[in-house]
Amino acid sequence: MNIEHLLADAIHESLRALYGQDADDKQIQLQRTKREFEGHLTLVVFPLLRLSRKKPAETAQEIGTYLQEHTELVEKFNAVNGFLNLTVAPAKWVELLDSIHANPRYGFTAPAADAPLVMIEYSSPNTNKPLHLGHVRNNLLGWSLAQILEANGNRVVKTNIVNDRGIHICKSMLAWLKYGNGETPETSGKKGDHLIGDYYVAFDQHYRAQVKDLAAQFEAQGMDAEAAKARAEKEAPLMQEAHEMLVKWEQGDPQVRALWRRMNEWVYAGFDETYQALGVSFDKIYYESDTYLEGRKQVLEGLEKGLFYRKADGSVWADLTKEGLDEKLLLRADGTSVYMTQDIGTAKMRFQDFPIDKMIYVVGNEQNYHFQVLSILLDRLGFEWGKSLVHFSYGMVELPNGKMKSREGTVVDADDLIAEMVSQARRTADEAGKFDDMDEAEKDKVARIVGMGALKYFLLKVDARKNMLFNPEESIDFNGNTGPFIQYTYARIRSVLRKAADAGIQLPATLPADVEISTKEEEIIQHVAEFAAVVRQAGQDYSPSAVASYCYDLVKEYNQFYHDFSILREADEKKKLFRLVLSANVAKVVRLGMSLLGIEMPERM
RNA sequence: GGUUCCGUAGCUCAGUUGGAUUAGAGCAACGCCCUUCUAAGGCGUGGGUCCAGGGUUCGAAUCCCUGCGGAAUCACCA
Numbered sequence: 001m002n003i004e005h006l007l008a009d010a011i012h013e014s015l016r017a018l019y020g021q022d023a024d025d026k027q028i029q030l031q032r033t034k035r036e037f038e039g040h041l042t043l044v045v046f047p048l049l050r051l052s053r054k055k056p057a058e059t060a061q062e063i064g065t066y067l068q069e070h071t072e073l074v075e076k077f078n079a080v081n082g083f084l085n086l087t088v089a090p091a092k093w094v095e096l097l098d099s100i101h102a103n104p105r106y107g108f109t110a111p112a113a114d115a116p117l118v119m120i121e122y123s124s125p126n127t128n129k130p131l132h133l134g135h136v137r138n139n140l141l142g143w144s145l146a147q148i149l150e151a152n153g154n155r156v157v158k159t160n161i162v163n164d165r166g167i168h169i170c171k172s173m174l175a176w177l178k179y180g181n182g183e184t185p186e187t188s189g190k191k192g193d194h195l196i197g198d199y200y201v202a203f204d205q206h207y208r209a210q211v212k213d214l215a216a217q218f219e220a221q222g223m224d225a226e227a228a229k230a231r232a233e234k235e236a237p238l239m240q241e242a243h244e245m246l247v248k249w250e251q252g253d254p255q256v257r258a259l260w261r262r263m264n265e266w267v268y269a270g271f272d273e274t275y276q277a278l279g280v281s282f283d284k285i286y287y288e289s290d291t292y293l294e295g296r297k298q299v300l301e302g303l304e305k306g307l308f309y310r311k312a313d314g315s316v317w318a319d320l321t322k323e324g325l326d327e328k329l330l331l332r333a334d335g336t337s338v339y340m341t342q343d344i345g346t347a348k349m350r351f352q353d354f355p356i357d358k359m360i361y362v363v364g365n366e367q368n369y370h371f372q373v374l375s376i377l378l379d380r381l382g383f384e385w386g387k388s389l390v391h392f393s394y395g396m397v398e399l400p401n402g403k404m405k406s407r408e409g410t411v412v413d414a415d416d417l418i419a420e421m422v423s424q425a426r427r428t429a430d431e432a433g434k435f436d437d438m439d440e441a442e443k444d445k446v447a448r449i450v451g452m453g454a455l456k457y458f459l460l461k462v463d464a465r466k467n468m469l470f471n472p473e474e475s476i477d478f479n480g481n482t483g484p485f486i487q488y489t490y491a492r493i494r495s496v497l498r499k500a501a502d503a504g505i506q507l508p509a510t511l512p513a514d515v516e517i518s519t520k521e522e523e524i525i526q527h528v529a530e531f532a533a534v535v536r537q538a539g540q541d542y543s544p545s546a547v548a549s550y551c552y553d554l555v556k557e558y559n560q561f562y563h564d565f566s567i568l569r570e571a572d573e574k575k576k577l578f579r580l581v582l583s584a585n586v587a588k589v590v591r592l593g594m595s596l597l598g599i600e601m602p603e604r605m
Numbered sequence: 606g607g608u609u610c611c612g613u614a615g616c617u618c619a620g621u622u623g624g625a626u627u628a629g630a631g632c633a634a635c636g637c638c639c640u641u642c643u644a645a646g647g648c649g650u651g652g653g654u655c656c657a658g659g660g661u662u663c664g665a666a667u668c669c670c671u672g673c674g675g676a677a678u679c680a681c682c683a
Contacts, residue, residue, distance in 0.1 A: 026622080034625065044624065046663075056663085082663085083625055126683065166683060288683090315681070324608090325679090332681045339683050368609060369678050395610085396676080403676095425645095432645065450645085462618065465610070467676065469617065478645055480631040481618080488645050496642045549619060552630080563647045605645075 003088055003096055003529065004030050006073055007041060014066040019051045032526070038078060039085030040526055046082045056082035091513055093522045094578075096529055098510045100585050107532040107592060109153035117355060119157045120146050122362035123280070127267045128168040129197035131274050131414035132404060133397050133470060134364065137459050140598060141394055142362040143280040144460060144544040147596045152539035157354055160282045161346055164264055165289040170245040172196045173259055174238070175203035185266050191273065191415065192266030201406070203238065210236040250336065277418050279452070279598050284353065286346055292337045295345025298381060299330045307380050318377060328373050343374050347383060359385050360542075365393040365465070392542055395467035397459075412472060417455065421476060425451035428478055434605060442604075449600045450484050457483030460597050461548040481552050483599055486590060489555045491605045493587040496567055500580055503568070507581055515574040520561050524582060527554050531589045535596070544597055551593040558586050 008028050016022050027047040033039040045052075045060045052059040060079035067074040067086065075089040100106050122142020125131060131139075146156045176199045185192045211232045218228035233239070248256045275281065299316055302308050308318050308330060316331040330341050337345075350356060361371060371391035378386025396403060397412075404411045426447035429435050435443050458476045462468045478484040500507075534550045537543070567583065570576040591601045 029624085031624085036627085037625080042625090046624075049663095080625065163683060168683070313681095329681060334681085336681085338681070342683085364677090365610070366677055372609090393610090398676090428645070432643095434643080434645080466618090467611075471617085474617090474632085477617095477632070480645095482631080482645085484645055485631095488643080492643055492646090499642060545619085549630095552619095556630080559646070560648095562642095564641095566641050568642050605643085 002532070003073070003092060003526075004041065007067075007086065007088075010067055010071045010073060011043060011063065014063050014070070015048065015051060017070075018062055018066055019053075021051050023048055023051060033085050037080065037083075037085050039087045040522060041086050041088065043084040043086065044082060045084055049082075060084040088522070090517060090522065093517065093525045094511050094513060094515060097525050097578075097582060097585065100525075100528060100589075101507075101511075101581055102509065104588070105592065106585075106589060107535045108151045111150060111153050111155050115153050115155045116357040117155045117157065118149050118358045118360060119159055119350060119354060119356045120149070120360045120362065121159050121161060123160045123275075123282070124163065124363065125271060126163045126166075126168055127193075127196070127264050128172045128200045129406070130191070130193040130270060133412040133414065133417060134404065136278065136414050136417070136455070137394060137397055137468075138362055138364070139275070139278050139280045140456055140459050141392070141464055141544060143278075143598045144547075144596060145360065145362065145392060145542055147598065148535070148538050148542070148544065148547065151535050151592075151596060154539075157283045157356075158281065159284045159286060159350070161286045161288060161291070162268075164287050165249065165260075165292065167242055167246050168200070169260060169264070170242045170249065171203040171207075172200045173256075173263060174242050174245055175199040175206070176263065177259075179206070185269070191270040192268070193270030193274075194415070195270075196263055196267050203242075204407070207236055207238045210238055274414050274418070277415075277452075279600075286349065288342050288346070291345040291349050292342045293345065294348050295341035295343070296331060296335075296337050298344050298348050299341055302381055318373075318380075320373065320376060323376055325373060325376075328377075330377075340370070340374065340377070343370075344377060344381065347374075347378055347386075351383060356385055358388065358390065360390040360392050362392045362394070365395055367391075368393055390542070392464070394464040398467055398469050400469070400471050400473070412470065418452070421455045422447050422451035424475065425454065425478065425484070429605070438604070446602050446605050449602045450478070450487060450605055453483030453487050453594075453599045454478055455483075456597055456599050457486070457548060460544045461552070463545050464543070483594075484605075486551050486555050486594060487599075487602055488605055489559055490587050490590055490594075490601045491603060493583045494603050497580065497584055497587075499568060505577075505580065507584060508577055511578055511581060512574050515578045517575075517578060521578075521582065524554075524558060524561065524586065527557055528582075528585050528589050531593065534593075538596070547593050547596050551590050554586060554593075555590055558583075 007030060008025070011028055012022055029044040029047060030041050031044070033042045043060070043063065045056055045063065048063075049056060049059060052062070054062070057079055060082060064074075064077035064079055064084050064086070068077055073088055073092060074086050076087045078085050120142055123135065123139050125135060142158070146158050150156045176196075179202050180199060183195070185195055188195055190198070211229065214232035214236055215225075215228040218231055219225060223231070245256060249260060299308065303310060303316055308316055310316050313333040314335070315329060315333040318328045318330055320326060320328055328340060329338055331337065347359075350359075363371065368391065371389070371393075375386055375389050378389065399410055399412070401410070426443065429443075429447065429450070435446075438446065454476050461481070476482075531550065534546060538546045562579075562583070565579070567576060567579045570579065594601055
């Protein structure tokens with residue numbers, strides 16, 4: 001049962017009765033009534049004037065009168081210009097709350113066996129450095145999208161493509177061989193991904209020193225500064241060695257491969273820890289080292305079919321000028337793969353493994369062009385979902401002085417940030433005396449849930465498309481429009497429910513129909529009921545932020561109203577039960593909503 | 606230069622399938638509320654040329670055009 005649908009049906013009926021014709025569903029615009037007017041739902045009658053051929057106020061009056069006289073739904077109405085404000089009968093709100101209460105997963109649609117299969121690719125790290133704040137946004141968005149699509153009845157496969165080969169890994173390997181003393185995560189006590197990241201930085205430092213020296217030599221020989229630098233960057237011995245190592249890797253050199261495997265394992269162990277802390281996981285992981293050859297094969301097949309062409313130097317290209325784009329390189333003259341080639345190969349392997357109906361790539365907006373091209377290429381190569389692939393493009397996380405730059409040491413490390421959030425949550429709770437009656441295990445758990453809740457909500461409440469700002473100085477708040485505020489309200493409701501249970505009060509399956517409820521309470525029911533529509537809409541728009549906004553608004557509205565009430569001391573038994581059921585359903589819907597964001601809810605905090 | 610995205614309060618952000626004199630939250634500032642289910646809370650005050658200018662119409666922060674400002678991208682990097 002949904003009041004808006006019932007009302008929309010009744011309005012259709014009234015239009016037929018009054019004007020002898022009906023309107024499209026789209027012309028029935030029902031919205032929540034503005035605060036300053038009386039009523040729950042408002043019908044905008046402007047689109048209906050074509051049918052009535054009367055003035056807005058008159059039309060509104062006629063429809064309102066009809067609804068009041070012919071349905072049980074509408075108790076009263078008022079018409080302001082072209083706006084028909086409808087007040088729904090109180091009994092209907094109680095019925096609505098009952099039906100929501102009966103469904104523990106209200107708003108969620110269970111996936112059918114033949115539901116569309118959606119694959120979501122997210123995370124996709126390089127294996128040469130640890131995860132940073134940008135990756136955190138990616139991971140949380142990817143995970144949340146998967147939850148949202150599942151809640152909308154899709155079958156979802158979460159996947160990760162690990163960029164485990166290429167020149168960047170070789171740089172770390174080389175630096176480890178040249179400048180390291182054979183240290184491992186075990187001997188150094190460092191997390192594997194951080195250890196490898198340190199050597200990547202070491203490579204860069206030594207490389208830059210070499211480039212500087214070389215460029216100075218070239219300049220002394222009379223080259224201009226820019227040309228000298230460009231030549232130095234290419235000819236620096238370290239870079240040459242790295243390239244040699246990459247060639248050896250491609251040739252399958254046993255020593256290089258063994259070191260590569262060993263170091264990647266360190267990195268994966270490190271990533272797994274971070275993923276676990278973030279609460280994300282994958283159903284299927286692909287490695288670029290497995291897919292890049294397949295990509296090459298696909299491109300060569302496409303070349304034979306005449307989809308692509310070869311230049312004189314042997315390189316292979318796609319001509320995209322018909323689509324308004326440029327030419328795109330697919331294979332280098334030496335036959336090796338580029339980024340695009342690998343993505344084609346990965347797509348092929350995925351298609352072999354799963355009968356995918358829809359593919360969603362969660363990748364930063366810096367790669368918008370890449371995915372535009374990928375979509376066209378996959379379509380040309382005959383992938384059914386190629387044309388309709390979704391690039392879920394999200395904005396950068398910026399710092400007060402601009403982008404994160406590893407060279408300037410301004411990268412916000414994911415592990416550091418997580419640790420900081422959890423310990424901050426712990427400190428705040430301790431100071432507020434929240435932890436006084438908890439044992440160590442519970443303190444740890446609550447601090448983790450609240451700290452991560454703050455971080456996740458902070459990153460997910462913002463429209464994914466937009467660049468967002470993170471200020472490390474001010475860090476992340478625990479007050480106001482935050483995860484902890486929502487968690488806190490939830491914990492308070494749970495506390496009330498526990499006390500009610502202790503007092504022997506059981507929540508009834510159905511409420512007495514004659515319970516008296518206030519307008520404000522009707523509004524809260526209405527708000528709770530909107531959850532289903534919010535989940536549906538979020539599924540269509542791929543919008544975690546919409547779910548976050550909803551949870552906050554609902555919790556805030558609930559708080560404002562029930563702040564001064566003492567539900568358990570309410571003398572009227574019917575009212576008490578009603579308020580308990582309403583509170584329980586606010587808590588339920590908020591918990592479901594936050595679960596779509598990957599945010600856990602504490603029973604106490 | 607081409608393409609795409611963004612521009613809302615001092616700061617961070619909602620609000621855009623066009624809707625109702627007063628465009629909403631939070632933070633920051635100032636004031637009030639803990640003998641009543643948890644003060645990570647509630648109430649109040651101040652704070653806006655919705656980048657600018659045109660256009661479309663009953664009606665524009667929302668749609669269209671132009672300009673200004675910012676970001677990304679246009680690599681034989683991944």
